[in-house]
Amino acid sequence: MINYNKMIFELSNSERIGYSLPREKFSEFHINQLSDNLLRKKELLLPEVSELDVLRHFTNISIKNFGVENGFYPLGSCTMKYNPKINEEMAANKAFSNLHPLQPTSTTQGALEVYYNLQTYLSELSGLHEFSINPYAGAHGELVGLMVIKAYHEDRGDFKRKKIIIPDSAHGTNPASTVVCGMDVVEIESNELGRVDLKKLKAVLNDEIAGMMLTNPNTLGIFENDICEITKLIHEAGGLMYYDGANLNALLGKVRPGDMGFDVMHINLHKTFSTPHGGGGPGSGPVGVTETLAKYLPNPRIKKLDDYYFVENSSTALGQISSYFGNYLVALRAYTYIRTLGKENLKLVGPYATLNANYISKALRTAYELPIKGYCMHEVVFNGLINKDNDVRTLDIAKRLLDFGMHAPTVYFPLLFPQAIMIEPTETESKETIDDFINVMHKIAIEAKEDPDKLKQAPTKTPIRRTDEVFAAKMMIFSYKDYLEYINNRG
Amino acid sequence: MFKYFPHTKADIESMLKTLNISSIDELFKDVPESVIFNSDYDVPSFMSESELRNHFAELSKKNQELTLFSGLGIYDHYQPAVIDAVTSRQEFMTSYTPYQPEISQGTLQYIFEYQSMIQTLTGLEVSNASMYDGTTATAEACFMACAVAKRNKILISSTLNPNTVNVIKTYLKYKELEWDFIAEKDGVVDIEDLKNKLDKDVAGVVVQKPNFYGIIEDYEGFADLIKANKSLFIVNADISTLGVLKSPKEDGADIACGECQSLGMPVAFGGPSLGYLATEKTYVRKMPGRICGYTHDLEGRRAFVLTLQAREQHIRRSKANSNICSNQSLMALFATIYLSLMGKNGLREVNNLSYQGAHYLYEKLLKTKKFTDPFKKPFLKEFTLETNIPKEAIQTALLEKGIFGGIGLDVFGEQYEGLINFSVTEKRTKAEIDNLVNILEGLS
Incomplete structure (x- = not known):
């Protein structure tokens, strides 16, 4: 029922229930024995519905969503690859999901082994010495990685290093994480090829630089070919190199961040290691560091002695950044993915993703403006149509794609090009799917010339059409309570 | 061939031909030769699906599923079967952040419903789309208080869960903000000490209920003091308990935050779970994270969108209030389904059943004369006792019978020596509780 338009609250009928709880066992006690001043007075506005009501409601709203199994999802910088079903089956294993994080380690050796081995695999795949899987997401990993950098400098008694160099092409999280970590951003302009401008980089180096954050390939999908020079310059200036793992998928099988001279990095397990995006989380953002920096990784740490895994809290750690071991069941999915692919197939991820992106780049450049010539890596950025x-x-192009049953690419990012369209096909898409996409993009380019209104009106085949965002920001209706008040006031 | 990679040899050849190159390696010509990784990864070889299942079956044997009488922020509540059935739908599980509202109404609508439920439970006007967990939500609440009050110090109650305290401290330390502790008195936060420490630098005051010991604190008089000092009152509360306990709004809170794992989420070795954050609309522009709002499409149909995005990192970059990018969306769906199923009556029953079991266990343990209550304060589903029995003896005896509980609080710090925690949810049967008491009664 694509036209289904109820909110769960609107199905409510008092006395209906959707749960079954154990019967009372101890009637001599009752919550009303708590003194009145501790109990809530205000009635709750929660739905009262049957179990089937709940299932139909959520099933009906689910079909208004578009998932990776619906169709092509070329969302740049997000690595929307296939999320394997076996990962889900393993994560649903009660022998793992029923473990309390405070249980004695003698009763959680299997869970800790998964965690520890994932740390080890990530180290090997990235060329860094040690990982913590505690950070909950990519942005959280960035924050923790920057904390490592800050802790390192302060530990050396160098308190003036509080500046982080960030190229203007970087994700918004980079500068935001820097400020949250109590440091300042030094933004440098990219050169005309979309890369780090070495001259401009040299010009900002001094003894206040704590480090540099870099995505490589950068957000234009271009490999920073001066990377060895960049890391050398930063190191000589006394800073550390941070690798934003957002685009790691391009390099898997080909290049390791540690080998390029990076000291700290985070990995988005929900991108490169196939765990589902979940409509915006839970993700996982493990942080890896060099041997020198390992002592700063956040508590708690998972370690191994002989064949026994244990939990350690170290006084040299930067502190604690999560309640326990991060999004553990997300990490377990990534572990499953690595074991499924094995060293043989992991080698193919980056190359296949890169082949697909270049194939698209080549096929679309006759109709779409390709601002940076040459080969791209796992994603390609166009600057709108050639014919403006x-x-x-x-x-309009993005919205029209939705009518063809494809997800839109990332749009208006990176900020360097005003009409940016960022396309990332990933390695799990077939040539047929990619050819279909290319055909649709060309069809849209022709429509733009012949029937532009079709694009302005798009989408028309989706569950809803373009939305009134000004109304949302102005009215500030954030809850069902607000909605009821709005309806009442409207009369 | 490999099952996740659809390219055939012919596909690859044809694509290479289109690109006028002879091998994929040529696409990597921008990569300096010196950093190309030419060796084999030192990770194991691939596994078939059945090998993988066997591997996990072996790993599972090294874990022990226990009957949980443990809490301290992560509780073993009943998980309705409906939830997994819905959250595993690919439309919810595999989709991205709902930046394209036309094809994301499923996600946006449940976020709106989630926000509505957090709104009614906390009593505050606006909830965001969720945070990573209760600890980071509380740390972000502290940042928010500093941004609103334009001050730089947070007062933290000594009765907060030490995990939350540790995370707040890490966040504040790196952002170069300050903190101080409000002393505890008889197991609850001491209002006299609060009075002494409220000064013109204090941006916010953080308390927790039920607190680390399980005690339901009463914040009578707190809000007035804090408001008079122009600081913000932050109440951290286990969301499930707000089905019966006074709401943060009724406590006079400006910000409510905490953990949602208690809404039937698996204990999951600590994650993923879900943090919530709610406040009044006056402060919404300083609120971190995504917020979903109600609107309509151009044909007038009901629609939901992410709104007030100018607060967020992808727009404001270094001027954003927080670096948070994602929410724990799928876990917010989990919470929404749970609360839809339970409704206000179910939530009340869950709390009552937990209350009953916990109080039954409490009375029984006191009767053994081997445990005493150092606080004698009201509690809900978990409580703290003092004992001379070594905690190792308790743990070993219980583990032999497949039980985990009676956690020695000194794992969180020496000051808690001799104190142990018990937690009881509606899932624990009378037989399980009696068995626990019998085992403990035999110890000395």
């Missing part, structure tokens, strides 16, 4: 007549903008 008819005022067809990137947003």
Whole structure:
């Protein structure tokens, strides 16, 4: 029922229930024995519905979503690869999901082995010495990685290093994480090829630089070919190199961040290691560091002695950044993925992803403006249509794609190009799917010329059409309670 | 061939031909030769699906599933079967952040419903789309208080869970903000000490209920003191307990935050779970994270969108209030389904059943004369006792019978020596509780 338009609260009918709880065992006690001043007075506005009501409601709203199994999902920088079913089956294993994090380690050796081995695999795949899987997401990993950098400098008694160099092409989380970590951002402009400008980099180096954050390939999908020079310059200036793992998928099988001279990095397990995005989380953002920096990794740590795994809290750690071991069941999915692919197939991830992106780049450049020539890595960025007549903008192209049953690419990012369209096909897409996408993109380019209104009106085949975002920001209706008040006031 | 990679040899050849190259390696020509990884990874070889299942079956044997009488932030509540059935739908599980509202109404609508439920439970006007967990939500609440009050110090109650305290301290330390502790008195936060420590630098005051010991604190008089000092009152509360306990709004809180794992989520070795954060609309522009709002499409149909995005990192970059990018969306769906199933009556029953079991166990343990209550304060589903029995003896005896409980609080610090925690949810049967008491009664 694609036209289904109820909120769960609107199905409510008092006295209906959707649960079955054990019967009372101890009637001599009752919550009303708590003194009145501790209990809530205000009635709760929660639905009262049957079990089937709940299932139908959520099933009906689910079909208004678009998942990786619906169709092509070329969302740049997000690595929307297939999320294997076996990962889910393993994560649903009660022998893992029923473990309390405070249980004695003698009763959680299997869980700890998975955690420890994943740390080891990530180290090997990235060329860094040690990992912590505690950070909950990519942005959380960035924050923790920056804390490592800050802890390192302060530990050496060098308190003036509080500046982090970030290229203007970086993800917004980079500068935001820097500020949350109590440091300042030094932004440097990219050169005309979209890469780090060595001259401009040299110009900002001094003894206040704590380090540099870099995505490589960068957000334009371009490999920073001066990477060895960049890391050398930063190291000579006394700073550390941070690798934003957002685009690691391009390099898997080909290049390891540690080998390029990076000291600290995070990995998005929900990108490169196939764990589901979940509509915006839970993700997982493990942080890896060099041997020198390992002592700063956050508590608790998982270690191994002989064949026994144990939990350690170290006084040299930067502190604690999560309640326990991060999003453990997400990590377990990534472990499953690595074991499924094995060393043989992990080698193919980056090359296949890169082949697909270049194939798209080549096929679309006759209709779409390719601002940076040459080979791209796992994703390609266009700057809207070549033919800019008819005022067809990137947003219109993105919305029209939805009508063809494909997810839109990332749009208006990176900020370097005003009409940016960022396309990332990933290695799990077939040539047929990619050819279909290419055909659709060309069809859209022709429509832009012949029937631009079709694009301006798009999408028309989706559950809803373009939304009124100004109304949302102005009215600030954030809950069902707000909604009821709005309806009442409207009369 | 490999099952996740659809390219055939012919596909690859044809694509290479289109690109006028002879091997994929040529695409990596920008990569300096010196950093190309030419060796084999030192990770194990691939596994078939059945090998993988066998491997996990072996690993599972090294774990021990126990009957849980343990809590301290992570509770073993009943998990309705409906939840897994819905959250495993690929439309929810595999989709990205709902930046394209036309094809994301499923995600956006449940986030709106989630926000509505957190709104009613906390009593505050606006909830965001969720945070990583209760500890980081509380740390972000502290940042938010500093941004609103334009001050730089947080007062932390000594009765907060030490995990939460540790995370707050890490966040504040690196952001170069300050903190101080409010002393505890008889197991609850001491209002006299609060009075002494409220000064013009204090941006916010963080308390927790039920607190680390399981005690339901009463914040009568707190809000007035804190508001008079122009600081913000932050109440951390286990969301499930707000089905019966006074809401943060009724406590006079400006910000409510905490853990949602108690809404039927698996204990999951600590994660993923879910943090919530709610506040009044006056402060919404300083609130971190995503917020979903109600609107309509151009044909007038009901629609939901992410709104007030100008607060967030992808727009404001270094000027954003927080670096948070994601929410724990799928876990917010989990919470929404749980609360839909339970409704206000179910939530009340869960709390009552947990209350009953916990109080039954409490009375029984006191009767053994081997445990005493150092606090004698009201509690809900978990409580703290003092004993002379070594905690190792308790743990060993219980583990032999497949039980985990009676956690020695000194794992969180020496000051807690001799104190142990018990937690009882509606899942624990009378037989399980009696068995626990019998085992403990035999110890000395």
